[in-house]
Amino acid sequence: MGLEPESTVVGFIGTGVMGGSMAERLLRAGFRLLVHNRTPGRAQPLLAAGAGWREDPGAVAAESDIVLTMLGYPQDVAEVYAGTGGLLESARPGTYLVDMTTSKPSLAERIWRDAHGRGLHALDAPVSGGASGAREARLSIMVGGEPADFEVVRPLLERLGPRVVLQGGPGAGQHAKLCNQIALASAMVGVCEALAYARRTGLEPARVLQSMEAGAAASWALSHHGPRMLAGDFEAGFYVKHFLKDMGIALESAEEMELDLPGLELARMLYQQVEEMGLGNAGTQALFALWDDEEDDDPPPELVQLGRR
Amino acid sequence: MGLEPESTVVGFIGTGVMGGSMAERLLRAGFRLLVHNRTPGRAQPLLAAGAGWREDPGAVAAESDIVLTMLGYPQDVAEVYAGTGGLLESARPGTYLVDMTTSKPSLAERIWRDAHGRGLHALDAPVSGGASGAREARLSIMVGGEPADFEVVRPLLERLGPRVVLQGGPGAGQHAKLCNQIALASAMVGVCEALAYARRTGLEPARVLQSMEAGAAASWALSHHGPRMLAGDFEAGFYVKHFLKDMGIALESAEEMELDLPGLELARMLYQQVEEMGLGNAGTQALFALWDDEEDDDPPPELVQLGRR
Numbered sequence: 026m027g028l029e030p031e032s033t034v035v036g037f038i039g040t041g042v043m044g045g046s047m048a049e050r051l052l053r054a055g056f057r058l059l060v061h062n063r064t065p066g067r068a069q070p071l072l073a074a075g076a077g078w079r080e081d082p083g084a085v086a087a088e089s090d091i092v093l094t095m096l097g098y099p100q101d102v103a104e105v106y107a108g109t110g111g112l113l114e115s116a117r118p119g120t121y122l123v124d125m126t127t128s129k130p131s132l133a134e135r136i137w138r139d140a141h142g143r144g145l146h147a148l149d150a151p152v153s154g155g156a157s158g159a160r161e162a163r164l165s166i167m168v169g170g171e172p173a174d175f176e177v178v179r180p181l182l183e184r185l186g187p188r189v190v191l192q193g194g195p196g197a198g199q200h201a202k203l204c205n206q207i208a209l210a211s212a213m214v215g216v217c218e219a220l221a222y223a224r225r226t227g228l229e230p231a232r233v234l235q236s237m238e239a240g241a242a243a244s245w246a247l248s249h250h251g252p253r254m255l256a257g258d259f260e261a262g263f264y265v266k267h268f269l270k271d272m273g274i275a276l277e278s279a280e281e282m283e284l285d286l287p288g289l290e291l292a293r294m295l296y297q298q299v300e301e302m303g304l305g306n307a308g309t310q311a312l313f314a315l316w317d318d319e320e321d322d323d324p325p326p327e328l329v330q331l332g333r334r
Numbered sequence: 335m336g337l338e339p340e341s342t343v344v345g346f347i348g349t350g351v352m353g354g355s356m357a358e359r360l361l362r363a364g365f366r367l368l369v370h371n372r373t374p375g376r377a378q379p380l381l382a383a384g385a386g387w388r389e390d391p392g393a394v395a396a397e398s399d400i401v402l403t404m405l406g407y408p409q410d411v412a413e414v415y416a417g418t419g420g421l422l423e424s425a426r427p428g429t430y431l432v433d434m435t436t437s438k439p440s441l442a443e444r445i446w447r448d449a450h451g452r453g454l455h456a457l458d459a460p461v462s463g464g465a466s467g468a469r470e471a472r473l474s475i476m477v478g479g480e481p482a483d484f485e486v487v488r489p490l491l492e493r494l495g496p497r498v499v500l501q502g503g504p505g506a507g508q509h510a511k512l513c514n515q516i517a518l519a520s521a522m523v524g525v526c527e528a529l530a531y532a533r534r535t536g537l538e539p540a541r542v543l544q545s546m547e548a549g550a551a552a553s554w555a556l557s558h559h560g561p562r563m564l565a566g567d568f569e570a571g572f573y574v575k576h577f578l579k580d581m582g583i584a585l586e587s588a589e590e591m592e593l594d595l596p597g598l599e600l601a602r603m604l605y606q607q608v609e610e611m612g613l614g615n616a617g618t619q620a621l622f623a624l625w626d627d628e629e630d631d632d633p634p635p636e637l638v639q640l641g642r643r
Binding site for chain 1: 439461462463464467472473474475476495496497499501502506509510512513514515516517518519520521523524525526527528529530531532534535536537538541542544545546547548549550551552553554555556558572584587588591593594595596597598600601604625
């Protein structure tokens with residue numbers, strides 16, 4: 026069975042910053058789309074573009090051939106999948122359930138087992154690439170699940186990003202995504218410290234960025250977040266609060282494996298300080314606020330605004 | 335005055351892993367090349383390719399229009415420039431002296447002042463991009479000095495890498511390079527921890543790399559060092575001991591400015607552990623040895639070999 030746009034109903038639950046852009050891509054590709062979001066207002070642009078609204082996740086699942094979920098926290102995932110009127114209870118046998126939230130590997134395994142027992146196909150498929158990656162269909166998608174299920178959903182996922190890799194069985198997509206977050210966390214610390222040093226020493230930080238982008242310090246984090254940090258633009262592509270969630274899951278999992286991750290521990294501690302500054306709803310580039318000398322006396326409007334949310 | 339290959343004698347002091355490749359580029363571009371290296375054997379390939387040997391830095395400088403230096407530590411730079419029979423004493427007025435070593439900004443300023451007083455043109459121009467960047471002329475070159483001097487040497491430097499940026503006055507190239515090393519240090523920690531997590535959790539690390547390279551964790555450090563870490567290939571492009579030197583300079587400078595760089599402090603502590611394992615002469619990717627489970631009982635040949643150097 027192929028999931029061709031003309032004959033496939035796609036359910037999409039969680040139409041926030043990331044999910045909204047991803048759902049829009051699928052809608053534009055010609056899929057029939059049914060959506061649900063905890064905050065209905067955020068689904069409005071999709072409805073205006075032709076998506077159908079359903080009052081709860083179960084109602085979406087009951088009419089869909091494949092349901093994609095892009096939620097906030099593992100507890101949201103557990104609720105949407107396993108709760109009363111949830112996806113597992115409401116989906117018709119044979120339906121594909123793909124959780125693209127960054128969540129716990131053990132939860133992904135549990136969902137897979139429950140789904141399997143009901144004749145459903147579950148996969149975990151978290152993504153990386155930020156809000157711009159979602160908008161421009163340049164996400165990296167890390168999948169865990171059964172190879173046969175992967176082959177069915179792969180063409181649809183490839184519409185959201187060119188690199189869709191099966192990392193292993195159920196939960197493996199989540200583990201791979203945690204690896205991604207582990208590398209990213211320390212990279213973000215490095216970018217902040219480099220720019221803080223540049224600014225403090227009187228260099229023109231934008232010019233230093235130019236040099237760094239062409240050498241061994243080049244990174245997505247540097248090119249994507251560096252200019253925003255310097256501009257004091259902390260608008261969220263990816264929330265501080267969600268990054269903290271990811272780091273917490275990774276550290277918990279590492280602890281279970283007796284694996285020391287001091288860089289990740291440090292990054293989490295620093296991001297916790299950012300959250301305590303009231304910046305949990307800012308983008309991850311707000312880490313720079315910890316080093317931003319110029320905030321000391323007179324915080325820029327963005328900071329104040331985000332702090333008040 | 336332009337530094338055209340056919341009419342310019344280039345002196346090159348320090349023909350190690352980086353300097354050797356850079357000097358070879360200039361030789362192949364048609365410059366007449368005079369070289370000196372503390373360990374003469376390492377200059378042999380250049381001599382075989384047509385470079386001239388001189389017994390000391392001063393003898394190189396006395397016959398050169400421009401002298402490039404690529405040394406190990408600030409004390410080496412101080413000695414080669416300011417020592418008896420050094421570059422400052424021996425160069426003819428009007429000569430360009432370009433230090434491409436990663437060294438102390440304050441030393442670069444001091445050399446510039448001394449050079450200026452003698453009618454010499456000094457610039458600091460450290461590079462980033464590793465051994466492969468040097469071999470393939472893809473270095474990022476960060477320059478500090480006077481704009482007029484920069485314009486004279488720029489075309490020559492552009493033969494070593496496409497991005498040559500004047501970062502400011504004397505010492506600014508060094509400060510920019512320290513920014514680069516600050517970002518890189520934490521990035522390396524993140525790459526190691528991500529791959530260690532991948533391996534420990536039973537994923538195929540090479541496949542995780544594939545996914546990470548396409549998302550927000552993408553970096554030069556990941557793509558360049560990740561595969562080497564996984565292969566246990568710790569051959570030096572850039573030495574652990576030199577990276578430690580750079581981190582030390584950056585931390586000292588940060589301390590003077592009362593700037594906290596906890597990520598850099600952590601990275602230095604971890605790299606110090608690597609050096610204590612006997613891996614100071616390994617490449618910076620040897621940081622992964624701290625997490626490499628498989629080394630515990632049976633170190634691979636590379637590790638043992640490097641440890642014995």
